[in-house]
Amino acid sequence: MKTINVGIIGAGRIGKVHAETLAFRLPRANPAVITDMNQQAAREVAACCGIPRVAASAEEIFADPNIDAVLVCSSTNTHCEMIIDAAAKGKHIFCEKPLDHTLARIDQALAAVNRAGVKLQVGFNRRFDANFARVRQAVASGEIGTPHLMHIVSRDPAPPPISYVKVSGGIFLDMTIHDFDMARFLIGDEVEEICTSAAVRVDPEIGKAGDVDTAVIVLRFRNGVIGTIDNSRKAVYGYDQRAEVFGSGGAIATSNVHPNWAVVSTGENVRRDLPLNFFMDRYTESFAAEMRAFVDAVAEGRPVPVNGHDGRVPVVMALAARKSYDEGRPVKLSEIG
């Protein structure tokens, strides 16, 4: 079994998750080096995960001939530059979502990947969650017949800090991006038109920052499916992540994941504990599974399960969703690019 030497760029929250997966759960992967603008953060992750080297910069990692693949876990505005540089050095690339906020830069990066012939996998981890994967399986296998309707509910437990909201690219590029990917994944087809209804209901500061925090987005797929995405930045009961697909042969729907499945009955009510409250807990296994898929694809020379095109389309959808909101009308994806 070939071992893959991996360099990690970015030692923040998600960089650390991937480092731990490489170190403790994937015998085939060797986390060889890590870097971060905050060198102390990089050193701490290195110590915790037994990563032998902290690099001074991403360039140092790209230049290392022993590195097979890199994980781009730095801030979004650096993603495309990192991809271009890594590709130029022949590294396979795993990049967090979104690839970027602008299509021009994404297209430059994808072209660089294409020229270099390296693999690029984008971090849409939710595809690897057992619940959503089961929905996809039902659709793909025909278990529910031809799909007609699709609903995604995706509500965060709490909004991010306003400082983050301001640089996030807006809810559609920051949060709904996952749901746009999920919609394509579940239905296995492309969206043609998007119509957004949105509002500021959670926090007026989000509105002042030019963003919205509550949205219903209607999707029209090429194959005729009509879908909705329901987003809120704040569900007080925790992380609400569900999907339903309805078709000619039936329907499949997922429920939330709870820390336990005990039901308590008292004189007041019949209740269970709140669902998992944080994406790290809810999607723990999906982060490991996407990393395993990436390492396996690199090791075995197979295509990655979520490629650069899969990274680009949700950005188009996010831009269309915002344009629909701004103009109060359905927007075709072909208007965006």
Added chain:
Amino acid sequence: MKTINVGIIGAGRIGKVHAETLAFRLPRANPAVITDMNQQAAREVAACCGIPRVAASAEEIFADPNIDAVLVCSSTNTHCEMIIDAAAKGKHIFCEKPLDHTLARIDQALAAVNRAGVKLQVGFNRRFDANFARVRQAVASGEIGTPHLMHIVSRDPAPPPISYVKVSGGIFLDMTIHDFDMARFLIGDEVEEICTSAAVRVDPEIGKAGDVDTAVIVLRFRNGVIGTIDNSRKAVYGYDQRAEVFGSGGAIATSNVHPNWAVVSTGENVRRDLPLNFFMDRYTESFAAEMRAFVDAVAEGRPVPVNGHDGRVPVVMALAARKSYDEGRPVKLSEIG
């Protein structure tokens, strides 16, 4: 369609339920007369249900040649006497459970019914509940294979008054009697041996009255099934009425019935409203269904679905359960009679 003229003996809680069913839900039944030692109670039910006549006594009803059938809803200690007198006059009989607390009297009553060739249906209404009927169907149809294990949970929302406890015949004859019937109904076979574990946990006054309020009763069926009945006089969350049968091909289990199926998620928990709290609400439809079955059996000359034998056996089981509790050992039903 033949109409059945029915006389009702007893205008208490359950008498009124049956009167309403006859009056408002069964076009084929005509509630023609009612009586009660408390004549005012009889008059009130008569007024509410449009019953044209209040009789001074049960005898007056039995003597009326226009009456086809009678409902015995008087106190338990009068049941057998009523059955004997009604049978002597050729009336078909619906009698509330239990038939009596002593087997000798029950046997006299069943002999009288037999001699008269009238029908006797005993009020084990729970057989007619959609949930328990579905469990029976799964067992009878082989949907879960050969049954191996059976569990009944039967917990009341609150104990009856101590004054009632003292004349109730004890928990096994008063409350578990329904579960003994249910066990026979679900498995479709007879119990051979009973072993009781019981205690006073809810209210020491119940213990002082010589009774228990909490019990686990293990049943051994002739066909090898092992079953349990879980009883409590007080479930603070409401009426807890469930059953599970496990077999070689799978299992079937029922849940409680709630007034609605809404789920509320807040910052505290994910909850639903308490289950229905009162047997009148929980078993509304089963009371109507058993009465319809009785009226139809009388009108069409078919056998009743719960006959005198079905009324006798649970009393044997209740006596065995008490004997097992008193002697701290398994008791065979053949020891009782």
Added chain:
Amino acid sequence: MKTINVGIIGAGRIGKVHAETLAFRLPRANPAVITDMNQQAAREVAACCGIPRVAASAEEIFADPNIDAVLVCSSTNTHCEMIIDAAAKGKHIFCEKPLDHTLARIDQALAAVNRAGVKLQVGFNRRFDANFARVRQAVASGEIGTPHLMHIVSRDPAPPPISYVKVSGGIFLDMTIHDFDMARFLIGDEVEEICTSAAVRVDPEIGKAGDVDTAVIVLRFRNGVIGTIDNSRKAVYGYDQRAEVFGSGGAIATSNVHPNWAVVSTGENVRRDLPLNFFMDRYTESFAAEMRAFVDAVAEGRPVPVNGHDGRVPVVMALAARKSYDEGRPVKLSEIG
């Protein structure tokens, strides 16, 4: 207790349901007379429900001074004429939904009701269903905070015959009308704008008849709530009737109603029986409850719970939904009238 003499116009499916409720479940109501263009149908319902008289025409009923109230259960195109005539004779009116397909006629009818000072209740029975009533209660009581998002799923088990589709007024007036009412009821506020996405997915014949069979309708309420209605004419698993409201303090969601709550586990899966498949079964209790509310309102001189305005607005919404579909854009209700 005052008894209300009721005349029933229309002995079809729903007319019979209401007749049975009046006859067997509402002691306070007296179903005194029934009529139908099909006199044989009227005679049959009369016989079954003990209604003493079959009238030759609605006019005969309106002219009867002993009649306090009438139920208009005839075909939709006759509703407004019946209302106008009944109001002229001072009868209180219960009318099935929709009032009509055109606003002009509805307005004439409402004006007549207003002039006569009689009560008009419209047959939006689902408000009286325990599940939806519980959702409304959660919203009204603040149990889930300020509402932000609302979703209604309303899927029929099978499409009506094409002959009916052609005269139905289209899915929005025929089927979604209930959901438009439900949306207003649940949120307790008015909708300002509607945007429809719809398609023919179930049966091309429905498309040839100028209608659609699958739709997602986005509603913008005055109070800022964004809602969706999901409609399909064919859910193979039965009648799918659910609602969810999400707010600042939590969410409430209802599930479907099944004939029993047993869960079967076999070597294949863990399953329950299909939900109730027919609106008569699913909404049995709500039909009885709306009729009780009408009879009580008439008897006690109190306002009806679903009045003429409540009957008019969903028609406006249905017309807006169709216009939005035809023009591919959001439509304000103020554009309709």
Added chain:
Amino acid sequence: MKTINVGIIGAGRIGKVHAETLAFRLPRANPAVITDMNQQAAREVAACCGIPRVAASAEEIFADPNIDAVLVCSSTNTHCEMIIDAAAKGKHIFCEKPLDHTLARIDQALAAVNRAGVKLQVGFNRRFDANFARVRQAVASGEIGTPHLMHIVSRDPAPPPISYVKVSGGIFLDMTIHDFDMARFLIGDEVEEICTSAAVRVDPEIGKAGDVDTAVIVLRFRNGVIGTIDNSRKAVYGYDQRAEVFGSGGAIATSNVHPNWAVVSTGENVRRDLPLNFFMDRYTESFAAEMRAFVDAVAEGRPVPVNGHDGRVPVVMALAARKSYDEGRPVKLSEIG
């Protein structure tokens, strides 16, 4: 943070699970050496988990002064000997369940542990499962009041090979042992008396081997709680692992764990996928958690959460359960020793 050097005795199924946990999930633990009578098996686990050394025998591990703790994952009949030898060398010990089939040997082993002052943790992993831990929490915190009744359902997906049944010590020592521990854990009190009803229903070969495959065991606790354990060697729908505790303030019940929480509705039924079918999948996290608890207890000099006494009592209970079955009567634990 101190690192604990661990030696692993036994490279079978469970030994490998613990080795992987030590290697990949517990940074604080260092799996330093492994042995097995089958040296090839030991080499394979060593390779997979990066364990640097394979020892020729357990004695070699016990003699190694660098080893802090050992995991005894060899066959049951060797457990006590291993414990005695390891304790003599001052090693802390984690031993799989059951400690042994005879109390005399267990008592020798516990005495040796006591003399040596080392820690002994017994592998009752289910205590660390989130579901059962939640039930315990509800009982311990008083969330359901004073406990009155307890039910454990514990059914295996399929019986072990007959060859294993013959050396297993019987169902009570092999399978119910976990449930005996769970009963003590959930209620937090000791059992006084046990009454067993059991039968051969799954496979006559199990009966020929002198064992049973289906059982209901009633437990009487010192504090008055009455409990049941429901065991079957074969649940066709998978691993059935549930518990319920009912008390004066309410009840708590767990459900099974499924690989996903998707619900599929088709024209046939409303269903979910079968529960996890294998203890390795169902209890994955609990194996990791018990190992973490052991490593932490050793590293920090704290008491282990499941000690030698906790290992001994379930063996007493198993012997009492068998005696009760053999003699057809309730057996007090004090009769066993």
